[in-house]
Amino acid sequence: MNLVKWIFIVVLLFIASFVNAQDHDELDPVTVSASISPVPVSRTGRNVTVVSGESYSVLPVMSVDEFIKYLPGIEVQMRGPGGSQADIVIRGGTFQQVLVILDGIRINDPNTGHFSAYIPVTPSEIDRIEILKGASSALYGSDAVGGVVHIITKAFAAQQNSEIQTLSVGMKIGEYGLRNLYAGGTYKKEKSVFNIGVQNNHSNGQLQRGTRGYFDNSILSATYRQFFKSNFDIAIRAGYDSRDFSAQNYYTSFLSDTADESVLSYWTQFKLNKSFSSHKITIDAGYKHLQDRFLFNPSSRRNESESEMLQLGITDNFFAGKNSVLVTGIQYNKRSIASNDRGHHNRNQWAAFAMFNQHWKRFAVSPAIRVDDYEGRGTEVVPQINLSFHHEQLQIRASAGKTIRDADFTERFNNYNNPLVTGGSIGNPDLLAERSFSYEAGADYRISRAVKISLSAFQRRMKQLIDYVPTPYEDMPRKDNLSPTGSFALAKNIGRVVTSGWEADLQFKRDPLTAAIGLLWLKSDAGDEDLSFYLSSHSRFLANMHVSYQFKRLYFSFTSVYKNRAPLEAPAIHAIIPEHSFLANMKLGYRFAGEKIRIHLQADNIFNTEVSDLLGARLPGRWISGGMDFKLGS
Secondary structure, eight states, X not given: OHHHHHHHHHHHHHHHTTTTSOOOOOSOOEESTTTSSOEEGGGSSSOEEEEEGGGGGTSSOSSHHHHHHTSXXXXXXXXXXXXXXXXXXXXXXXXXXXXXXXXXXXXXXXXXXXXXXXXXXXXXXEEEEEEEESOOHHHHOTTOSSEEEEEEEHHHHOOTXXXXXXXXXXXXXXXXXXXXXXXXXXXXXXXXXXXXXXXXXXXXXXXXXXXXXOEEEEEEEEEEEEEETTTEEEEEEEEEEEEEEEOTTSSOOOTTOOOEEEEEEEEEEEEXXXXXXXXXXXXXEEEEEEEEEEESSTTSOOEEEEEEEEEEEEEEEEEEXXXXXXXXXXXXXXXXXXXXXXXEEEEEEEEEEEEEEEEOSSEEEEEEEEEEEETTTEEEEEEEEEEEEEETTEEEXXXXXXXXXXXXXXXXXXXXXXXXXXXXXXXXXXXXXXXXXXXXXXXXXXXXXXXXXXXXXXXXXXXXXXXXXXXXGGGOSOOTTEEEEEEEEEEEEOOOEEEEEEEEEEEEEETTEEEEEEEEEEEEEOTXXXXXXXXXXXXXXXEXXXXXXXXXXXXXXXXXXXXXXXXXXXXXXXXEEOSEEEEEEEEEEEEETTTTEEEEEEEESXXXXXXXXXXXXXXXXXXXXXXXXXXXXX
């Protein structure tokens, strides 16, 4: 891994050469993820990363999940390219322990956390992405255990007095029948905002184990927002998201697995904001309908599931003074599924929460509490407190809080209705909710307005963690449709797990250079028990980065991920997870016509290394592509 070390050293030295130069960009943006009420990052008491959506078009990526993969300290375990499927992991939890939010509304699907990265907006619509690391259940409820990924779009972020006219169109073609097409635009004139975006990623796929890793993934999204007099506005969004892809060994390491899968979802969202002299009232509503079709192999029965999620929420921001904000709210969530292998089920959830944000000259405190009632689990009280001390360029922060996570429908009922199950993952309807307590401490130091270094140490103590554990037929609690000779993994509450770690983030932003580097050290301890499947898959050490640099009309960008993990092997399918892995991509482009038109050449996996984030799900080797895009407005 000497090459990896040299790459990171060169990048750090390159950035250091700019530190003392005149800078223009501020690295203390206003964020909403850590407090619901918008405040600067330095007052949240949390480790928050904010990245502009404009970075997407510069970096060598093809989908939003791949973009998130190169943000500091975030581990994205991709099963396939082009937005096919990915699990987001923050601070070493399982993929179900990360909450994904779109403009204030959760998009995690009640069927399975594997669909959390299916974000129903196109990249051209994204204003920014806020990554909140650590416990957040007191504000956001279930799933916000490891952290929160909050996508904020241009239409929802637009201010009443702003004028926006943007149009972007682009295409990319490459090896293996690769075709990436997108178009999008935002128009704001006077009091109306319109936004529309469309994207398609298609490839015949690289050769895998007797199949090709094909994908055909499309997104169509449209938003309308209207401002009225008296500080009142409404916003409406509708989205269509279709993913059709090869899913060989996505979920099993069986030789007989030649799976394909298609996931189709519809998304609608409504937001109303009304401001008064000392209050701001927000009403949110969201509805999601998702269809999943999964075929394990040609001789098996296709699993067909339809899940729905309805959300309603009311939030009140009461401004008690210049530096005092009380945020209160109530939320309702209804989740349901109709499936030929999981059955028909529904769950209702109610919650009320309150958070007080008080800021003095150098000190800020944000206590929060949530009362959460979930059908089948009962009522849970979830407290949290965030503390921050900031003086000039230094911020010292600390946070402690309880988190919860309820089992999804797959964990409870997977393979329950199939006539005969010869192996695989089995659901457990008796699962208890996960509970954990997290605490952290850290510091942020701004060397200049363009350079920010963050250090954090954290620990999460989990009880009743839900994960799949290999279980003999004799020990299965329900054997009605199981083959006595089968090999099974049962969803179980596995007791206590302690995950400890520390992270270091470096962010640099000053034209012509933008860079971010994340380093993460982790250790999970289950006592005398072996770590379960998904928990053991997280990295023990993770280093990821993205860098972009412009020289006159030329621009260059580079992304990389290095992982150190526990090695795994599946001899039946000749699959391994090595102890060390390194993946790097690059993009070289040229701008002309007043920088309105850009052409580029891209190389993914430039060293052609054999990479798998999850055992058996082989990621592509070297992949060359090229394209152009056209952009107007700002």
